Amino acid sequence: MSYFAAAVARVDGGWSAGEVSLRGITDIEEAADRLRDVEPDADISLLFVEADDTYLVVLRLDEGEDLRVFGSDSAYAEESRLGALLVGDLKTSVTGLEEVDEPRPSGGDDETEEQPAVDPEADPVGDADLLADLGISAQKLLALCAHDGNMPADVTAEICQVLGCADEVEELREV
Numbered sequence: 001m002s003y004f005a006a007a008v009a010r011v012d013g014g015w016s017a018g019e020v021s022l023r024g025i026t027d028i029e030e031a032a033d034r035l036r037d038v039e040p041d042a043d044i045s046l047l048f049v050e051a052d053d054t055y056l057v058v059l060r061l062d063e064g065e066d067l068r069v070f071g072s073d074s075a076y077a078e079e080s081r082l083g084a085l086l087v088g089d090l091k092t093s094v095t096g097l098e099e100v101d102e103p104r105p106s107g108g109d110d111e112t113e114e115q116p117a118v119d120p121e122a123d124p125v126g127d128a129d130l131l132a133d134l135g136i137s138a139q140k141l142l143a144l145c146a147h148d149g150n151m152p153a154d155v156t157a158e159i160c161q162v163l164g165c166a167d168e169v170e171e172l173r174e175v
Contacts, residue, residue, distance in 0.1 A: 057069065
């Protein structure tokens, strides 16, 4: 399986980006160590791992600690060694999934917002709320991953657009 791994790190309100090699890692902590190495003094570090235009894994560290992980589909753990290392130990349930399943109050509007459906074929795992404080709710992340035709690169680009680091990640793709 081929993959692209891009790290973005926020230091002093600005974002920097770098490509990360995950070759030779033996567990998720080694992946977290490589993410820490990108910018050791980062307030927030994110690692986007896109595999075979099918799977997306997002790792998050706050000030180098408290690793949080989201995977777009648990099948990635069955498909590759890297997938097993990144999402193999995650619970099959997704934190924040109930936000997609249960309609939210409309807030007084007569029009009710239609909730996006999660792809029935995908089995997202981990912490879908890991980007909520950055402007991507669990509902939005799950909807991006489930949207028909969206590839992992599209999801990463959309997230990075919201974060304000889309140009930095796009430059990594062009190298």
